Amino acid sequence: MINTTFPMTTSTKIWQWLGFSICYQTQGTTGPAVILIHGFGASWLHWRKNIPALAVNCRVYAIDLIGFGGSDKPKPGEQITYTLETWGQQVADFCREVVGEPAFLVGNSIGCIVAMQAAATNPDVALGTALLNCSLRLLHDRKRVTLPWMKRFGAPILQNLLAIQSVGDFFFNRLAQPKTVKNILLQAYANPETVTDELVDILMTPAKDPGAAAVFLAFTAYSSGPLPEDLLPRLSCPVIILWGTADPWEPINLGRELANFPQVQKFIPLEGVGHCPQDEAPELVNPILLNWIGELLSRR
Template identity: 35%
Template sequence: MQTSTETQTGAYWQWREQPIYYVRSGDRHPQRPPLLLIHGFGASTDHWRKNIEGLSRDFEVWAIDLLGFGRSAKPDWQYSGDLWRDQLHEFITNVIGQPAVLAGNSLGGYSALCVAAQRPESAVGLVLLNSAGPFTEMQLTSKPDPFRQTMGTLIQSFLLQPLPSFLLFQYVRQRWVIRRTLESVYLDKSAITNQLVEDIYRPSCDSGAAKVFASVFKSPRGEKIDVLLNQLTCPLLLLWGEGDPWMNARDRGAQFRQYYPQLMEHYLQAGHCPHDEVPDQVNTLLREWVLNLGER
């Protein structure tokens, strides 16, 4: 019997004269929306392999490499949430051909939120897995430390210069550094396979990858999450890896609920990438939520 993995179809779509890689699996269902899976920083469609296999039994599943990542082109452009928002919106419009449920991890979650909030005709639902993105900073109650502020600005400015940025990129893309980073953000170390490390390492060898790395950190911070949530109208599911060392999932979940109280959420024993670390749990929760969308 043929498995879902064997029926995945990878292809390229031309967007703004740049080749964009995507994967499609599963059959279209008239009563169920398609799913669009969006990876985080430094990852690709490969990071959704376990989810595509599990979810394509019930849904038409698409996954896409954001411009600058994976097998997609890496032009010397300014990268931002607005750029990826437009890429995803036009992909849904021109390739998928109907509104989708967008599911995004980390940077992909922020990009998906931008689509759902600012291009609502493309989204029938939104699933965020340890989503990145800034909230509006509250007024500081204590006096800021001018020395620390100045040093922080100087260090950031130094790292954004071409040579230091290039050297930093060459360091962080080494396989052993990738593995060590994954070990710090995955609770289950057995999920960190050689294939996972290679999937992240391989795109870093592409021409233009170093400039993408620099551009992401140089770009101005995007629209604040609270502003986007105030624009959002579709159902929202939050799936949190509670062991994420890069964010306090409980505190961040409370911030989301403050601005979008009608959301649903679940906390899982996983790190920053719960879809890869506990894929069966994520697939089950996502499947049940999407199947019940019509009842909301």
């Protein structure tokens, strides 16, 4: 029987990028390369239920984006800018310098945009891109006009308030509490039994690192950059989209519109699953990803 979880105590590897330490995990010795890219505020451990299953047939790499997880958290604006373009280049460089060959890029939430950014600007690194509940970036400057007036005007006001350091730090410290994090996860996950103490710890531990609050607030204020509908037409690799139907943050009816792009081979709804299907329903996600990778390789 194949182990489908990954111990939190497992040691990680470090890659030096632009003078910063980047944390990643890897497993598997044969087969195509797969890079797993977490969402906002998460880390490689959000893929702990997927790495062992995928590693049976693939060489799997799960990376912590700079500013998150066990990776360095340099000062925003001074040492680095926390944008999707930055993270996309990080993934592309990781693929070239660590993986050493093109890979399948798999992302969740904002990690989907990072994966597409990497594939769009560096087409040589991507064999295919899998998007799990892709962030639609509904608070983006170009999308606010479609929002109800309270969100349209309230979001910029909140962003300006959080830009005041004392206010931002206070907000982050209140947010980065186990009970608050658990309540947020209970919104995002349709199955409350999958919101475990382990999962809360995965999100809480990096939040205690110096610089974590500044990174969080820098991205909270970020309402520009690419949208999924900007990046999809630029991709030269095939795309598959998986979407939990019970996602309260990224509505599936809006997500389905992404399937209209010719690059998208399949759009697969996951019934009753929330925003993070790789963690909530790995028994559904893992076989789909392995079958998709196998199909693409058989055609090459």
